[in-house]
Amino acid sequence: MLLLLAALAGLGLWLWLGKRRKQIPAAWLGIAGTLIGAVLVAKGMPVVGALVTTGAGLWLRYGGMLMGRASPAPMPTNRADLSRAEAAELLGVTPDADRDAIIAAHRRLIARNHPDAGGSAGLAARLNAARDLLLK
Template identity: 50%
Template sequence: MGALALLLAGLAIWLIWTGRLQRMTAKDGMALGAALVGAVLAAKGKPVIGAPLLIGAAFFFVKQGNAKSRPGKRPAVPPRADEVARARALLGVAPDADAKAIRAAHRRLIASVHPDKGGTEALAAQINAARDLLLADQKQR
């Protein structure tokens, strides 16, 4: 059980190091914490308390993996015309712009307003959302 505790601690360190922990939800973090506490308790000679925590966390992650692999239940909703028009105005592209032109306009605009260059995260998020919306709209045509 001590090896399992070290393995889980190594997993947590790897998740932090690679930046994957930033994309985890609060539930994922709590399940990872429960698994670590369960492994430590089991390693310290209290498997009656530690084992349920480990098993519960394992079931949680298996359930999460299965839920992410299933296709979404809701069909894709086509973007509204006014949303598409606002996105085109924000990126400054013509109504007949292709995917290459949309991506080029996005790159040009995001380079000047990126948070690393002194811009705001909110504006960068709007520009990214506009690009995604226009590309999705183009795929539906």
């Protein structure tokens, strides 16, 4: 029984370290915890298994919020919040830049600041609003 607990603890540690390095989806940790809890219940440890399964359920429900993940991204900024000068400064172009320069600057900045690439959703929304305002 001790060997089973050590193996399950090792699996949990491996998943936790893998999440830190490779960004394993949070759901996999909850699923693994549920399976570990079920195995513990089947092996005759219902109290420990129930605690592990409950923890896994909480992980599935609340995910990374328990680990200090930031709150959801703010709502996108609309065009009314930016002036033309601010939009041009944000994209790094002159206020009278042509369409191609605006699009090139936007693509360069959004590639680095897109939420899927680890950037901020708020900044990406502001970049999109600035592009839309200058292209208008």
